[in-house]
Structures are given as structure tokens and as C-alpha cells.
Amino acid sequence: MTQPENAPDFANLRRDYSKRSLDERDVHPDPVKQLVAWLREAVDAGADEPNAMTLATCDTTGAPSARMVLLKSVDASGLSFFTNYHSRKARELDANPRAALVFYWPELERQVRIEGSVTRTTDAESDEYFHKRPLDARIGAAASPQSEIVESRAILENQMQLLRQRHPAGDIPRPAHWGGYRITPTRFEFWQGRPSRLHDRIEYIRDNTRWLIRRLAP
8 A cells, every 4th residue: 555645654653551550440330430530630630621522423324423522511310512403413313312432531541432322401401501601602602503514604703793793791592403412321441551552441331220340352
């Protein structure tokens, strides 16, 4: 295979992981609490966007797509993020309400994979988060027909300006087409980089009311 001119030599890129280890005897029996602990460590380590996660969805034909979104809450009920309900990811989640998430923190040589079912958050939850957002973020959410074709950026900027004029006090209502989704996990995998590619992988599988914990080969 001929590489494009000036392309990096990816085949020979190497990094050995050696910062930490992960043992199934040491993890928390509740994977949500284990995730929260790792999120806290990512924040403390100065990770760039520690709550950024890849969201993978599938359409009704099984064709996958993925993008980065931001985690906005995590508790025993699941992990939540917010978006435009007319966007591609929202249409796919409404048609096929299962998703996969990936967190990656290179500063800690860690990643977490999560799989589960998806539901919309309540209107009250969406309202609460929407009104916590900065004014420009609220205006942007109301102005953008996310994932739709637009002729130019100027159209979006003009729409934002119109909304500012209509709401000089900043009282932008949450659009009906904007809100949250919650992923209720059925599987977690915590990955810790280790030397010689013998990485630690600890999996949690939901079994009725409890979580089964087991080690996976790297």
C-alpha cells in the first residue's frame, strides 16, 4: 500500500503505557461510582474536556455513525447529554434506542466504554439544564437547524441576531426540538494502558439487579 506524500508512518508509531494498573479486586462494585471516580481523576489531572465522550448510534439499517458529545450528568439512572431532537443522532436514537459511549483520557492512559438503552430526559430536566447554559449557547441552540443543509454561515448568524433582538432580556425559551437523552448502561468496560500491550480491561455486565465483574484479555 502506497502512503500519500508526507503522511506520518503510522505503522511505526509506538507508545508504551506504564502509569497505572487496574485490578478487578480493587474496583468499586458499582460501575457508575467507578466511572465518577475516574472522571474526578481526569478533572484533577487537567484533562482537556474530561466529560467529552464519543457517542455511537445506528440507523434502522444498522449503519453506524459516531460523534463527540459532552456528558452533562451521571447518576444511578444513567448518563445524560443534550442535543437538537432533529439532529441525525437524535433521529437515529429515536428509531433505534441503543447507543455506545467511549471516554478517553490520554493523560491517564485510560478509556471507558459503555453500552446501553436510551430514553429522552423529561421536559423538566431539559428545561433545567437549558436555562443553566450561557445566553449565547441558548441562542445558538434555538437558531440552529442541526444537521440540516444551510446555504451559508451568514444565515445562522442572522438568525441568532434576530433572536437577540426578540429577547433583549435574554429570556430565550427552550425550543421544543431541543432536549436531553439518558443512556441507561447494561455494560461498562474500564481500560488501563499497561506495558507491552498487556492492558488491564475490567468489564461489568448487568445481571438483573447486580453487576458481574470480570477481567478481559487485552
